[in-house]
């Protein structure tokens with residue numbers, strides 16, 4: 629059996645034919661060109677789907693269903709995207725349109741962070757887990773919750789917004805309107821901003837840091853990697869930034885574990901390339917804060933396994 633997984637993003641639409649063992653057989657992408665009529669976007673999506681199916685030597689009849697992982701609030705019951713920040717969709721029936729343009733039997737949709745969590749639960753780091761949570765540290769902090777094989781997103785499909793739980797009351801301003809949201813500290817953007825703040829502070833205090841050299845003296849070059857890179861070279865400021873980043877990340881993860889006690893909590897995003905430099909101190913901090921103590925089985929904290937394919941595979945497993 630074959631499935632079509634579609635990762636719809638603000639920049640690109642990536643489509644893959646996925647087989648029963650959750651492997652992507654072939655993939656293809658096209659620019660989203662988000663500033664146009666939504667119907668044109670779905671037409672292009674259908675065309676890429678047709679092309680990639682053909683390249684696999686298959687026909688649309690060989691496809692069990694198509695799944696779409698989309699940004700925003702996706703009503704998985706109706707197939708309607710109710711709202712998406714960076715796409716021209718407002719109460720827009722993307723599932724029905726794709727079904728019409730593609731002639732596929734069935735189309736499922738889900739929010740992209742939720743779909744990624746389902747990919748990890750079915751084929752990745754949380755394979756075999758009854759309860760799992762995934763967080764993705766990117767531009768924002770995406771959250772997905774899978775309970776008994778089903779995505780949990782609340783009665784209105786807008787839940788699991790873990791990035792917008794407050795971990796610092798009256799803290800940093802978040803794009804959602806609140807202050808002190810987890811994502812303002814623990815996303816890749818949050819780490820980049822934290823790095824800039826610490827370098828500015830070091831300048832004021834007359835402290836030297838090799839981050840200045842790594843950024844060629846220009847804070848506009850700051851990114852989510854440089855603090856870890858500096859720390860690994862023994863830089864004090866780098867270590868302070870990493871410590872602060874990990875303490876905020878641990879706070880949000882401990883909150884999440886205290887609510888859900890998932891078997892597995894997986895973490896995705898580029899910062900996971902730091903592997904044990906991230907994971908070892910993070911676990912120590914998390915388990916010093918969680919409610920459960922020795923004697924009770926503990927949640928496993930793992931690096932997500934699906935990487936850039938999380939969207940495609942997550943979309944392809946939506947009907948399972």
Ligand SMILES: [Zn+2]
Nearest residue numbers: 792802804809
């Ligand atoms: Zn927020």
